[in-house]
Amino acid sequence: MTEQNPLQKYYRQPAIYIKLPSKGRFYSPEVFEPTTSGEIPILPMTAKDELHFKTPDAMMNGQATVDVIKSCVPNIKDPWKVVNYDIDTLLLAIRIATYGETMDLKYNVPVTGVQHEHTLNLPALLEDLSKVDIEDQATTSKGFTIIMEPLDYRKLTKVYLANYEAQKMYGALDSSIITDEDKNKVFRETMDKINKVNFSLLLDGIKKIITPEKVEVTDRQQIIEFCNMTDAKTVDEIQQILNKLRTQTQIPPLKMKASEEQIKKGVPSTFEVPLTFDQSNFFA
Numbered sequence: 001m002t003e004q005n006p007l008q009k010y011y012r013q014p015a016i017y018i019k020l021p022s023k024g025r026f027y028s029p030e031v032f033e034p035t036t037s038g039e040i041p042i043l044p045m046t047a048k049d050e051l052h053f054k055t056p057d058a059m060m061n062g063q064a065t066v067d068v069i070k071s072c073v074p075n076i077k078d079p080w081k082v083v084n085y086d087i088d089t090l091l092l093a094i095r096i097a098t099y100g101e102t103m104d105l106k107y108n109v110p111v112t113g114v115q116h117e118h119t120l121n122l123p124a125l126l127e128d129l130s131k132v133d134i135e136d137q138a139t140t141s142k143g144f145t146i147i148m149e150p151l152d153y154r155k156l157t158k159v160y161l162a163n164y165e166a167q168k169m170y171g172a173l174d175s176s177i178i179t180d181e182d183k184n185k186v187f188r189e190t191m192d193k194i195n196k197v198n199f200s201l202l203l204d205g206i207k208k209i210i211t212p213e214k215v216e217v218t219d220r221q222q223i224i225e226f227c228n229m230t231d232a233k234t235v236d237e238i239q240q241i242l243n244k245l246r247t248q249t250q251i252p253p254l255k256m257k258a259s260e261e262q263i264k265k266g267v268p269s270t271f272e273v274p275l276t277f278d279q280s281n282f283f284a
Contacts, residue, residue: 012043012044012046013043014041014042014043014097015042015043015044015096015097015098016041016042016093016096016097017037017039017040017041017042018039018040018042018089018093018126018130019038019039019040019130020040020085020086020089020090021085021086021089021129021130021132021134021248021249022083022085022086022134022150023038024038026083026085026150027081027083030077030078031076031077031078031081031082032075032076032077033074033075033077034075035075040073040075040076041073041074041075042072042073042090042093042094042096042097043071043072043073043074043097044072044094044097044098045068045071045072045094045097045098046071048071049067049068049071049072052064052067052068053068060161060164061157061161062080062153062154062156062157062160065079065091065153066079066080066153067079068094069082069090069094072094072097072098073090073093073094076090079153080152080153080154081152081153081154082152082153083150083151083152083153084150084151084152084153084156084246084249085134085150085248085249086249087153087156088129088249088250088251089126089129089130089249092122092125092126092129092251093126095122096122096123096126101121101122101123102119102120102121102122103119103120103122104117104118104119104120105117105118105119105120105254105273105275107254107256107273109258109262109267109271110267110268110271111265111266111267111268112262112265112266112267118254118256118273120254120275125251125275128251129249129251132248132249134248134249135245135248136148136150136207136245137245138241138244138245140234140237140238140241141237142212142234143211143212144209144210144211144212144234144238145209145210146206146208146209146238146241146242147206147207147208147209147210148205148206148207148241148242148245148246149204149205149206149207150205150246151201151204151205151246155201155204158197159197159198159201162193162194162197163194163197166190166191166193166194169186169190199227202227202235202238202239202242203220203223203224203227205242205246206223206227206238206242209223209226251275252275253272253273253274253275254272254273254274254275255270255271255272256270256271256272256273257269257270258270258271
């Protein structure tokens with residue numbers, strides 16, 4: 001019989017408890033284990049978890065985030081299936097559980113470019129996210145009601161990687177010595193890949209379309225045909241609707257007020273500082 005480790009009582013314990021913005025409504029039991037209270041425990045990161053965010057390849061392909069969520073949020077069984085509504089909340093909660101309730105944010109003031117620092121109250125941000133009442137549908141100007149299918153982390157990572165590879169390709173074209181004709185060819189091929197990824201993202205975000213005549217369409221092939229054959233304005237409006245619905249639980253930009261001295265130098269009286277999660281800095 002194995003003797004119990006006397007150090008076990010010093011193992012990490014849940015630091016905070018949170019409610020997911022999605023309320024778990026998009027998950028099967030294989031993905032998420034709900035609790036009776038609706039709150040789930042968040043553990044602080046281990047030393048091994050921190051190393052995940054220092055591994056470039058794991059950072060790029062999303063594996064670092066998946067491994068850390070699996071380690072710190074035991075109720076999430078398959079982090080790849082976590083929907084976009086919950087990603088920021090989970091990462092923010094893990095940050096609080098590991099490093100505390102504040103975070104110093106460095107930003108550059110517009111016009112002057114001078115770097116300043118602002119201390120964020122992370123629990124306040126977390127509370128704001130928990131209050132979001134998620135909407136999953138909207139109606140276009142032509143009367144089509146779009147029922148959205150949330151994107152999971154695997155799909156989000158696929159899109160991120162595709163756009164990253166495209167940016168790398170553009171950078172390589174600028175410094176390459178190939179002919180202009182070959183550059184144009186590579187550019188067209190890259191743009192074609194991006195367009196296919198974005199179109200796939202559009203389709204993945206549509207669960208159902210209800211026509212102005214109240215006919216419900218859920219057949220994927222019929223939705224694909226509609227998006228291919230309808231006018232560009234309608235597709236663009238659907239894309240805008242999906243983008244708005246997807247960003248409901250993203251942390252909004254920080255609203256800053258300029259000092260009188262800054263205003264004299266041409267800085268706007270108010271300006272926004274984006275709060276984006278770069279895991280290499282957010283968990284540093």
